[in-house]
Amino acid sequence: MTLVQKTPLYETHVKYGGRMVEFGGWSLPVQYTGIKEEHQGVRNKAGLFDVSHMGEVFVKGPDSIAFLQKLVTNDVSRLLKNQVQYTPMCYMDGGTVDDLLIYKLAEEEYLLVINAANIQKDLEWMIANSKDYHVELINASDQTAQLALQGPLSECILEKLTNAPLSELNYYWFIPEVILADKKVLLSRTGYTGEDGFEIYCHPDDVGHIWEALMEVGKPLGLLPAGLGCRDTLRFEACFPLYGHELSADISPLEAGLTPFIKLDKGCFNGKDVLKEQKESGVSRKIVGFVLTERGVARAQYPVLLDGVPIGIVTTGSYSPTLDKNLGLGLIKAEHSKLGQKLEIEIRGKKVSGEIIAKPFYKRGGK
């Protein structure tokens, strides 16, 4: 039995009218005013998310790079100081332990940001893999709070509270020490919504002050507090995988379509042999995107059928507020994965027609 944990912003969420639900062992707001309104708010203006449940692990020591190269599928040696990299982390059989962000703080110091529900599992996996390396692993999850400010007005809101050169900060780069609303934070131009935006890492004691400061300067511009509900619909439209849905111990990152983040030419790493084989002979299953052409909403775990015969399962399904359609992601047999392929989703015993469409469902315009 594990207790439901509260982030340092719990009281703030309640004050702002957040509807608190349990997610991955954490009590977090699924919505404040409504998922659709918050979703459109992030797409058109800006939204502020509490993502303090995410895990943070520091990797330090002379073998940091060698250890990380073995641990993850992307090529960490290409990472420059103050740059961020997205990468899957695999088991030996090519299944996925987690997907994470790696922040290069120094030549021998990295910050890994991992999924909340996977913290314990990831740590055990990392420790087991660190035996032959001179590295130190520090779980800083409890000493780190995190906010995500997402949407096209994010920079405009943030610049009211900091002198940091935000316009020079490119996507997937960070500034290790920024003074934001008089507090010291790490600031990266990253996010999980498909919009421009920032993620702010700070001390748990400071996060309430930063939240209020951002809401105060952002509210006149349309900033809304945003819950986990729209975080999911936003990432879904952008077709970012969610661990436990599009990625799992049973789903390889190649099956999930994360080919650019698997560098088979970088030397030995966990899962390489299986991933190489999958790449060379082609995967047998694939994550595809689909639209329902009849009425209904696909949900995770619903069967995907072709002429009544099962060909896979839905991994995420939802109404898409931006496209005003019912869309889904599904893991299906690769031979049926071409664009335009007709399929059916079994919804409460009834077959509802759909069709495979291109991913991502939504891509932001501009830069």
Next chain:
Amino acid sequence: MNIPKELRYSKNHEWVRVEGEKVIVGIDDYAQSQLGDVVFVELPEIGSIVTCGDSFSVVESVKAVSDIYAPVSGEIIEVNEVLGDTPECINEDPYGQGWIVVIQLKDASEVNNLMDSAAYQTMLEEGENS
């Protein structure tokens, strides 16, 4: 919370408007606000027979799939087709345009088993305090 006095309520948060031998059925303000933005309503077939307590419809919000239970027994004689294109009516006007079905009562006295607005209000308040 809007709880119209002239309606009757089930413990599952359906409302009922009695019109002679027929009742109009929908989900109430509490249920729609708990569900959040409704994006799909699965309507039953006209002519289907329902028994009190049976699931006869499904209302889906962005995040939740919720069964709707028959508050009385009888035959479905009308369904609100408007909800096919505008399921959000359930959020915007749960007691009006957001009605779901009309049921021809099997036994008109069955509506007496439902709560009046005062009893329903009490149930909601007790729920919040528990």
